[in-house]
Amino acid sequence: MILSEQYLQSLLDKTFPQIRSAAGCAVVLEGSIAEGFGNSSSDIDFLLIADVDADLPTMPSLLFVDGRRVEVRTRSVRQLEEQFSAVATAVREGSGAQVEDLLNRCQRLLRSFPLRNPELVAKVKGLMSLDDFADMAGRWWADRARHCVRYALVLRRLGLPQEAAAWMEAGLLQAVKSWAAARGETYLEPKWLPMQLDRIGDHPLSGRFRALASLDVSGLDAAGYVDEGRRLVVDLGISGVEDTGERITVARADAVTTWQTGERVHVVRGRQDVFVLGHRTARAWRSLVFGRSLEQVLATAEAAGTPNAGPMIAEFLRYGLVRAAWRGEGPIVATMPLAAPSGAITPPPSTALPVIGVGGAAIEDPEAIGLVPVPARRFSAAAMTLVWSNVLVENAREDLVGALDREQWGVAQLSARRILRFAVRGLLSAYAVNPLPPDAEVVRRLAMLPAGARTDGIRERAERLERLTVGSDTEGATALAELDAFVALVRGATGADRFPSSFDSSDAWRRTLEIGYDWLRLGAHLNADLPIDEASDLLSSGGAQPHAATS
Structure with missing residues (x-):
């Protein structure tokens, strides 16, 4: 820790009078200061553990004590038992954003420093071993890294090297977090990764990662960065990211339907949003054959008179109108580390007027995908x-x-x-x-x-x-x-x-x-x-x- 136990106990004594029902609780310090990463701006994170069978509030209280920002959370023993059980199930089933929150809560408790009632703290920490948690965290980071790298390969094949490099950067960070978890560095917040690598010590892989931490640092062009990044990801132990075109396929998205009126093509998403396609974009859309490899889809689009279909198909992916998939394993769902969940985005509504014509919604740019500004x-x-x-x-x-x-x-x-x-x-x-x-x-x-x-x-x-x-x-x-x-x-x-x-x-x-x-x-x-x-x-x-x- 970067603060003394004596100072923390003093701070806790001044915090308790401002908290209801704190008596009898076990208290731990968790978060970046407990890990030894914090600085003068870091919160003091106290977790109060009550040996009761009750639902205590999830929302923290924010207090200001002795010039420090103090965050107080509460959990009952029953809630912690359910939390550890849920995280094991969620990692096993890959339950998305929910896993991230559960992993973070469990990690902070397992690596916390006890301040009051150490016997009760030991009891709840005994619900899961650090080795088991490190294994789960490593598998979780590895799966996320795999999807990011796959998505980077998709974007490169669609002719978008800069965007591919951005996703490769996200995949690299998560791959090295998986590698670090296997070495006991399980703290989730990515901003402390440099200090985690410092604690691991000199290692060729961490050195290569520092050299490739971002496109700007690497000195490579975007295409070269994607190649070098993928090689490092493999060396970090992430499987299933081979650079073979046949593995990437174009898949149908759920609740997306195509409707043509005259020559105008409309795509309805989730029975709520209507996208209208310019005539070149419509040609690219009509050339899609689901289940085929991305390379086959691009070749078909070119044969159909749409030689630059890659960026258009990338827009279809962003808007959730189609999905990229890894053959034999299902959709590619790329997520940035500890950020908002990825998913279909929605562009600003089209400003073309009038909104509707007898032949279809208004569209001006032949390569546009316009969002009709009214519900479907x-x-x-x-x-x-x-x-x-x-x-x-x-x-x-x-x-x-x-x-x-x-x-x-x-x-x-x-x-x-x-x-x-x-x-x-x-x-x-x-x-x-x-x-x-x-x-x-x-x-x-x-x-x-x-x-x-x-x-x-x-x-x-x-x-x-x-x-x-x-x-x-x-x-x-x-x-x-x-x-x-x-x-x-x-x-x-x-x-x-x-x-x-x-x-x-x-x-x-x-x-x-x-x-x-x-x-x-x-x-x-x-x-x-x-x-x-x-x-x-x-x-x-x-x-x-x-x-x-x-x-």
């Missing part, structure tokens, strides 16, 4: 409503033309109003407004659209068209022309400018059903509200009219 269920509901609004525009226009032909001015007036409101429904849906406001308010609710919306005076036109009257042939012809121009303007702003004239021919109706069916499938997958009840019949018929005879 709302996205699909708004998209279905966008398509259905365009169908209703076509239907209302047919009604208007028929009413004008028969001089049914009242019917024509109502039909003109319906065209306007259905078109505005579509515009609001393209900006992911869902559920929609009532028809009586849709025109005024155009004020909801963001400042960057490409509306080109649409709101002003809509407000004027709401006041149109149809009471003569002249007014009817004017209304039809202005509404056609308005619909064309709205469709141009929402990517629906090639929407079929649904009711002109059987071919146009077939194309309308095809567009609707693409979106209905996604909506049904996400349990989104369908725009009309009849849509379920289109789904059950596989996109065909339910009564049409098959050829």
